[in-house]
Amino acid sequence: MNENTKKRYPMPIPFGWYCIDTSASLEIGQVKAVRYFGEDQVLFRGQNGEVSMLDAYCPHLGAHLGHGGIVKDNCIECPFHAWRWKTDGTIGDIPYATNIPPKAREVAIFRYPTVEANNLIYAWYHPDGLKPMYDVTIHPEIDDPEWADEFVAFEYNINCHIQDMAENAVDAAHFKYVHGVVSYPEFEVSYQDQKRTSVQRADMETPRGTIKGQITAFSNGPGDSATKFEGICDTLLLGMTTPVESEKCITRFFFLQKKVDGKTPTGGVSAAIIADIDKQVKEDIPIWEHKKYAEKPVLCDKDGPIAQFRKHYSNFYAG
Ligand code: FES
Numbered sequence: 001m002n003e004n005t006k007k008r009y010p011m012p013i014p015f016g017w018y019c020i021d022t023s024a025s026l027e028i029g030q031v032k033a034v035r036y037f038g039e040d041q042v043l044f045r046g047q048n049g050e051v052s053m054l055d056a057y058c059p060h061l062g063a064h065l066g067h068g069g070i071v072k073d074n075c076i077e078c079p080f081h082a083w084r085w086k087t088d089g090t091i092g093d094i095p096y097a098t099n100i101p102p103k104a105r106e107v108a109i110f111r112y113p114t115v116e117a118n119n120l121i122y123a124w125y126h127p128d129g130l131k132p133m134y135d136v137t138i139h140p141e142i143d144d145p146e147w148a149d150e151f152v153a154f155e156y157n158i159n160c161h162i163q164d165m166a167e168n169a170v171d172a173a174h175f176k177y178v179h180g181v182v183s184y185p186e187f188e189v190s191y192q193d194q195k196r197t198s199v200q201r202a203d204m205e206t207p208r209g210t211i212k213g214q215i216t217a218f219s220n221g222p223g224d225s226a227t228k229f230e231g232i233c234d235t236l237l238l239g240m241t242t243p244v245e246s247e248k249c250i251t252r253f254f255f256l257q258k259k260v261d262g263k264t265p266t267g268g269v270s271a272a273i274i275a276d277i278d279k280q281v282k283e284d285i286p287i288w289e290h291k292k293y294a295e296k297p298v299l300c301d302k303d304g305p306i307a308q309f310r311k312h313y314s315n316f317y318a319g
């Protein structure tokens with residue numbers, strides 16, 4: 001095996017809801033060729049506003065619907081022979097056929113369950129095509145006039161398995177050695193069904209005295225995560241990682257900050273919080289991209305609840 005084909009992780013892609021785009025970047029009638037979960041898809045928005053993500057390949061003769069396909073009414077029209085497929089993946093029309101053959105009525109292109117929430121588009125992935133088992137988190141801050149009107153967004157393409165990136169959150173010791181955090185963070189992690197919550201109290205010394213700060217990180221399954229920073233400048237970070245292949249992910253960060261005196265904060269502490277998170281990801285990336293999964297790690301007492309994290313994460317693997 002050469003470097004490119006070497007598998008560093010024994011785990012497949014976990015099932016769950018994953019962010020696949022922002023609502024604003026998929027307009028009515030827009031078609032995109034996308035790739036997630038080790039498969040090719042076509043993502044489009046019909047004239048009625050409905051989002052659909054289908055397997056990419058046309059059942060007729062195999063054209064990729066995302067490369068040259070166009071939206072006609074609420075169907076995607078194949079670029080090769082103009083067969084039209086509805087948003088649910090069933091046949092809409094074959095423009096040159098006298099009759100639609102029964103076989104064409106029997107096939108359906110696989111449609112991924114999708115939802116739009118928090119100004120984002122999410123798709124449900126399950127390797128066996130099973131239906132969604134939980135709902136995405138709704139963040140009320142997004143429609144709250146006291147919070148900024150738009151996200152500050154970042155995107156990272158990372159060659160790593162999604163589980164190892166998530167494990168970072170409970171890996172207490174790395175905060176000091178990778179991120180230069182002065183003291184070991186102490187956090188309490190709790191689990192309920194598909195959810196993980198980690199609360200870290202962080203008192204901050206400021207010219208106006210000590211401010212009680214708190215960082216709460218929530219995960220709702222592997223792909224739907226958020227961190228709330230409270231104290232100096234209230235910040236909500238939607239941290240969405242989506243597997244592209246089993247060992248390759250796209251991470252999208254969407255920051256939203258609470259307005260101060262009716263205005264979205266820009267410079268100062270608010271900008272520093274965002275810049276620090278971006279810096280931390282960039283510090284983690286070289287480790288993530290070159291590490292190998294340690295199946296039986298040798299741990300010490302201050303390492304953080306890694307075994308418990310892995311046990312919970314194993315719930316997201318089918319079979
Ligand atoms: S391959 Fe799609 S219509 Fe022929």
Ligand SMILES: [Fe+2]
Pocket residue numbers: 168174178179280284
């Ligand atoms: Fe980190």
